[in-house]
Amino acid sequence: MWTFVHKLGSPKWSYAICGRLQPFFWVAALILLPIGTVWSLAISPPDYQMGDSYRIIYVHVPSAILAQSVFVAMALASAVFLIWKIKVADMAASVMAPFGAAMTVLGLFSGSLWGVPTWGTWWTWDARLTSMLIQLFLYIGVIALRGAFGRGDQGAKAVAVLTLVGVVNIPIIKYSVVWWNTLHQPATFSLTERPAMPASMWMPLLVMVLGFYGLFIALTLYRLRSELIRRESRARWVQALAD
Amino acid sequence: MAFDSFAAFLTMGGYAKYVWPAWGLAVLIIVGFILWARFERRQLMQALTRRQRREARPS
Numbered sequence: 464m465w466t467f468v469h470k471l472g473s474p475k476w477s478y479a480i481c482g483r484l485q486p487f488f489w490v491a492a493l494i495l496l497p498i499g500t501v502w503s504l505a506i507s508p509p510d511y512q513m514g515d516s517y518r519i520i521y522v523h524v525p526s527a528i529l530a531q532s533v534f535v536a537m538a539l540a541s542a543v544f545l546i547w548k549i550k551v552a553d554m555a556a557s558v559m560a561p562f563g564a565a566m567t568v569l570g571l572f573s574g575s576l577w578g579v580p581t582w583g584t585w586w587t588w589d590a591r592l593t594s595m596l597i598q599l600f601l602y603i604g605v606i607a608l609r610g611a612f613g614r615g616d617q618g619a620k621a622v623a624v625l626t627l628v629g630v631v632n633i634p635i636i637k638y639s640v641v642w643w644n645t646l647h648q649p650a651t652f653s654l655t656e657r658p659a660m661p662a663s664m665w666m667p668l669l670v671m672v673l674g675f676y677g678l679f680i681a682l683t684l685y686r687l688r689s690e691l692i693r694r695e696s697r698a699r700w701v702q703a704l705a706d
Numbered sequence: 707m708a709f710d711s712f713a714a715f716l717t718m719g720g721y722a723k724y725v726w727p728a729w730g731l732a733v734l735i736i737v738g739f740i741l742w743a744r745f746e747r748r749q750l751m752q753a754l755t756r757r758q759r760r761e762a763r764p765s
Contacts, residue, residue, distance in 0.1 A: 508708055515719035522732040565735045573728035580724055682739055689747045696754060705754040
């Protein structure tokens with residue numbers, strides 16, 4: 464078990480394993496996203512109250528889910544880095560951050576656009592919206608802190624600690640619609656209950672969510688390999704790649 | 707199909723100005739990240755080859 468963990472922690476092995484896993488996630492993303500797009504924009508029926516404006520849900524829900532999942536993944540990687548001093552975990556956390564920030568922006572932007580026809584306002588200081596805005600600031604903080612230390616693994620510990628502190632915002636986002644009176648509707652998907660919408664609507668949404676996850680994992684593996692090349696550029700196995 | 711014609715699809719039942727920008731940003735982010743990741747890799751590999759060539763040259 465421990466030899467496996469240490470092998471995984473070695474840059475050369477990580478590079479090889481990422482390369483081995485990558486194709487599956489690219490294929491999944493490149494199949495699911497086009498299917499999900501056509502299905503959700505042209506095939507699924509319009510909502511009886513919101514009409515076709517509800518089609519924003521197909522980018523809003525996946526991006527909001529990813530905005531939270533990416534941060535949880537970063538926190539897990541940060542914990543692994545702090546406890547076992549595995550540098551690859553820190554690299555993984557660093558390559559995930561920009562995508563998480565982009566997903567948060569997309570969630571906020573699509574939500575604002577959706578708010579205009581449905582709520583009559585593009586923004587309100589409601590618990591869900593405000594906690595999501597704080598999430599964006601956390602991403603920016605994590606990225607800026609790493610940037611302030613420059614390249615390499617200086618400051619990696621500080622970034623990991625900030626990520627672990629920031630993860631307290633995730634349950635706040637998740638339960639904001641339960642704890643406070645909010646304009647925002649409750650969660651679309653849960654593990655224990657059936658979705659409140661018909662299958663013709665939630666099935667394309669599920670395809671989109673899985674497509675976004677596939678893309679996130681594929682991009683992370685790809686960029687983790689780039690980061691390994693960058694930080695290990697003096698290693699013999701990296702030198703061999705350039706030949 | 708939820709729409710009768712391509713024109714009806716584009717108007718999105720009168721919600722075009724909300725639906726399309728939201729989807730537009732999604733496409734921009736997805737395509738942008740893929741291109742950025744590839745560009746980043748190409749730059750790294752080029753820098754690596756350049757350095758190898760420089761160091762291989764006898765001085």
